[in-house]
Amino acid sequence: MESPDQVDYLSGKTRVFGIVGDPIEQVRSPEMITAEMTSRGHDAVLVPMHVLPADFDAFLPQLLRMRNLGGLVFTIPYKARACALASELGPQARIVNAINALARDAQDRWRGEIFDGQGCVEAFRRRGIALRGKRVMLVGAGGAGSAIAAAVAFEAPASLTIFDADVARSRSLAAAVMRAVPDARVSAGALTLDGIDVLLNATPVGMLDDPRMPIEAHALPRGLVVFDAIVKPECTPLLALAERCGCTTVRGREMMRGQIARMVDFFFARG
Amino acid sequence: MESPDQVDYLSGKTRVFGIVGDPIEQVRSPEMITAEMTSRGHDAVLVPMHVLPADFDAFLPQLLRMRNLGGLVFTIPYKARACALASELGPQARIVNAINALARDAQDRWRGEIFDGQGCVEAFRRRGIALRGKRVMLVGAGGAGSAIAAAVAFEAPASLTIFDADVARSRSLAAAVMRAVPDARVSAGALTLDGIDVLLNATPVGMLDDPRMPIEAHALPRGLVVFDAIVKPECTPLLALAERCGCTTVRGREMMRGQIARMVDFFFARG
Numbered sequence: 007m008e009s010p011d012q013v014d015y016l017s018g019k020t021r022v023f024g025i026v027g028d029p030i031e032q033v034r035s036p037e038m039i040t041a042e043m044t045s046r047g048h049d050a051v052l053v054p055m056h057v058l059p060a061d062f063d064a065f066l067p068q069l070l071r072m073r074n075l076g077g078l079v080f081t082i083p084y085k086a087r088a089c090a091l092a093s094e095l096g097p098q099a100r101i102v103n104a105i106n107a108l109a110r111d112a113q114d115r116w117r118g119e120i121f122d123g124q125g126c127v128e129a130f131r132r133r134g135i136a137l138r139g140k141r142v143m144l145v146g147a148g149g150a151g152s153a154i155a156a157a158v159a160f161e162a163p164a165s166l167t168i169f170d171a172d173v174a175r176s177r178s179l180a181a182a183v184m185r186a187v188p189d190a191r192v193s194a195g196a197l198t199l200d201g202i203d204v205l206l207n208a209t210p211v212g213m214l215d216d217p218r219m220p221i222e223a224h225a226l227p228r229g230l231v232v233f234d235a236i237v238k239p240e241c242t243p244l245l246a247l248a249e250r251c252g253c254t255t256v257r258g259r260e261m262m263r264g265q266i267a268r269m270v271d272f273f274f275a276r277g
Numbered sequence: 278m279e280s281p282d283q284v285d286y287l288s289g290k291t292r293v294f295g296i297v298g299d300p301i302e303q304v305r306s307p308e309m310i311t312a313e314m315t316s317r318g319h320d321a322v323l324v325p326m327h328v329l330p331a332d333f334d335a336f337l338p339q340l341l342r343m344r345n346l347g348g349l350v351f352t353i354p355y356k357a358r359a360c361a362l363a364s365e366l367g368p369q370a371r372i373v374n375a376i377n378a379l380a381r382d383a384q385d386r387w388r389g390e391i392f393d394g395q396g397c398v399e400a401f402r403r404r405g406i407a408l409r410g411k412r413v414m415l416v417g418a419g420g421a422g423s424a425i426a427a428a429v430a431f432e433a434p435a436s437l438t439i440f441d442a443d444v445a446r447s448r449s450l451a452a453a454v455m456r457a458v459p460d461a462r463v464s465a466g467a468l469t470l471d472g473i474d475v476l477l478n479a480t481p482v483g484m485l486d487d488p489r490m491p492i493e494a495h496a497l498p499r500g501l502v503v504f505d506a507i508v509k510p511e512c513t514p515l516l517a518l519a520e521r522c523g524c525t526t527v528r529g530r531e532m533m534r535g536q537i538a539r540m541v542d543f544f545f546a547r548g
Contacts, residue, residue: 011534013312015286018296018304018325025289030345033289041284053324054289056344065343068336073327074301263282 015044016051022074023052023273026066026088027081030056035079038262042270050076059083066091070108070116077109077273085120085149092118101156101186104149109273119272122150123157125265126206126233129256132264135231137161140203144168145220147179147194150235151208158206159183159190166190169197197221199230207234212242219244228252237262286315287322293345294323294544297337297359298352301327306350309533313541321347330354337362341379341387348380348544356391356420363389372427372457375420380544390543393421394428396536397477397504400527403535406502408432411474415439416491418450418465421506422479429477430454430461437461440468468492470501478505483513490515499523508533 023043025035036052043050055078057065062084069075070091080088085104089095092108096119099105105118130137142163144155147170158166166183170176176194183192199205199221211220213236221244226232232248237258241249248255294314296306307323314321326349328336333355340346341362351359356375360366363379367390370376376389401408413434415426418441429437437454441447447465454463470476470492482491484507492515497503503519508529512520519526 010316011312012308013286013315014308015284016307016311016322016324018302018307020307020325022324022326031289034283036287036289036291037283037285040287041282044284045281051287051322051324053287053293053322054291054345055293058342058344061339061342065339068332068339071329071332071336073329074325 017049019049020074021048021050021076022072023050023076023078024055024069025052025079025081026055026057026062026084028056028058028083030054033081034262035081035266038266039079039270042266043273046270046274048274052079057084062087075110077107079269080106080108089118092116095119097160097186098123098153098156101159101182102149102152104153107269107272109275117272120153120156121265121269121272122235122261123153123155124268125261125263126154126235126256127157127161128264128268129233129260132260133254133256135254135256137163137204139164140231141201142166142204142206143197143199143202144206144208145197146170146208146235147172147176148208152179152182154206154208154235155179155183155192156186159187159192162190163204164191166192167195167202168192169195199223199227202230204231204233207232207236207242207244210236212236212244214238217243219247223247226251226253230254231256233261234258235261288320290320291345292319292321292347293343294321294347294349295326295340296323296350296352297326297328297333297355299327299329299354301325301352304352305533306352306537309537310350310541313537314544317541317545319545323350328355333358346381348378350540351377351379360389363387366390368431368457369394369424369427372453373420373423375424378540378543380546388543391424391427392536392540392543393424393506393532394426395424395539396532396534397425397506398428398432399535399539400504400531403531404525404527406525406527408434408475410435411502412472413437413475413477414468414470414473415477415479416468417441417479417506418443418447419479423450425477425479425506426450426454426463427457430458430463433461434475435462437463438466438473439463440466470494470498473501475502476504478503478507478513478515481507483507483515485509488514490518494518497522497524501525502527504532505529506532
């Protein structure tokens with residue numbers, strides 16, 4: 007078979023980015039973030055980097071010395087551990103004590119921030135749905151929920167109520183957000199739709215073949231906006247009910263796209 | 278601008294290779310080796326890795342622990358230093374004390390070998406020009422010349438004469454090749470075309486805008502095969518003269534393609 011002797015997407019000048027995790031084969035950042043970078047005209051690739059937990063602390067500081075490394079994305083199980091690599095943490099990373107992106111700044115130092123929550127906010131922005139002044143109910147105060155609470159708090163909602171089956175966890179998250187964003191009206195509370203404008207699911211309930219919903223309901227108010235952070239399936243049982251009831255819905259895949267856009271902004275800000 | 282939200286040449290499963298050097302922007306391996314790997318059906322990329330000399334010894338052993346790293350290519354100034362990373366050196370690497378490729382074997386150890394010379398031999402093989410039984414004159418006993426001497430010696434030429442302006446260097450190379458390949462008839466000697474079938478240039482004379490030739494001659498015997506390791510320009514003053522005289526010529530670019538093919542064999546041998 008005759009084939010071209012060069013590919014057109016790589017050269018010695020290409021800026022290299024990586025996603026660091028364990029396991030790594032399931033990640034989507036290589037194809038999606040590379041596409042976002044190249045569509046903006048950057049000569050850059052993001053490659054998977056499978057690093058074992060025992061190697062992380064010795065490898066990562068060395069990796070950051072690679073001169074043409076533009077930035078890193080962190081996934082399970084490294085979002086908390088990666089904070090130690092940053093010279094400076096962004097406002098949302100400081101609230102949740104975790105980062106999923108590290109970018110080189112103009113002084114060759116590394117800035118860390120978490121973008122899961124910003125992806126959710128960006129998805130709303132792209133759809134033209136304001137969070138400002140809204141009464142928001144967030145279900146789930148784990149990793150994704152924490153990042154979403156931190157990001158939504160900066161959007162000045164009328165209120166943000168956080169529910170988690172683990173009450174201590176939701177209280178602790180609400181307190182951390184309030185410390186960082188004193189103007190925000192954030193509290194831990196019961197799961198209810200009374201007086202709520204926006205419902206955000208950040209639990210894994212409804213993922214893959216799970217037929218359950220994060221809230222017990224047979225119908226939802228037509229004016230409610232319903233968001234689900236779950237990416238697979240694209241339409242979770244909660245979103246399916248919301249669509250049947252005429253609600254506006256925002257999907258996990260939109261959050262993922264929003265997050266990618268914000269991460270690429272961050273990588274190339276050179277701030 | 279609307280753009281596809283994924284590229285098709287990367288995923289979490291893609292095997293990662295790197296070329297390590299300083300500087301790095303001029304290297305061609307990313308586009309050429311990636312093309313060779315993908316044309317053979319491998320899901321793999323080779324990215325540039327700009328590592329400074331002060332970082333090499335601490336970074337490289339850590340990098341080799343990355344689980345999805347398939348192999349590394351080494352360029353200036355690391356071909357000699359990289360030997361220390363290999364558990365096992367190939368026969369040509371042992372002669373020249375340098376490697377330009379490191380591959381993971383089935384036992385997760387790292388094998389090192391140098392392919393500059395094998396690229397030259399592969400170029401001859403692809404053109405159907407035997408080196409076996411031929412009287413070969415090699416000009417230049419530096420890095421490229423050493424690797425070419427080591428590779429040609431294994432092809433059982435009738436004789437291999439090595440000339441270098443630095444006589445001690447050509448003698449030392451001839452001795453090293455003889456120790457490793459006792460059957461080979463290798464010697465350091467004067468630069469002559471008398472009784473020579475194949476002339477190999479491994480000096481930089483004739484590179485870029487250099488109008489000189491590595492041998493003083495106004496004509497070359499029509500039966501001579503002339504090879505030049507120089508890649509830029511494709512047709513050096515020596516090759517231009519050889520073509521005017523009706524000689525068969527083999528170009529540096531053919532050596533580069535041959536080397537890439539052999540390196541990819543090596544990366545995926547899993548021996």
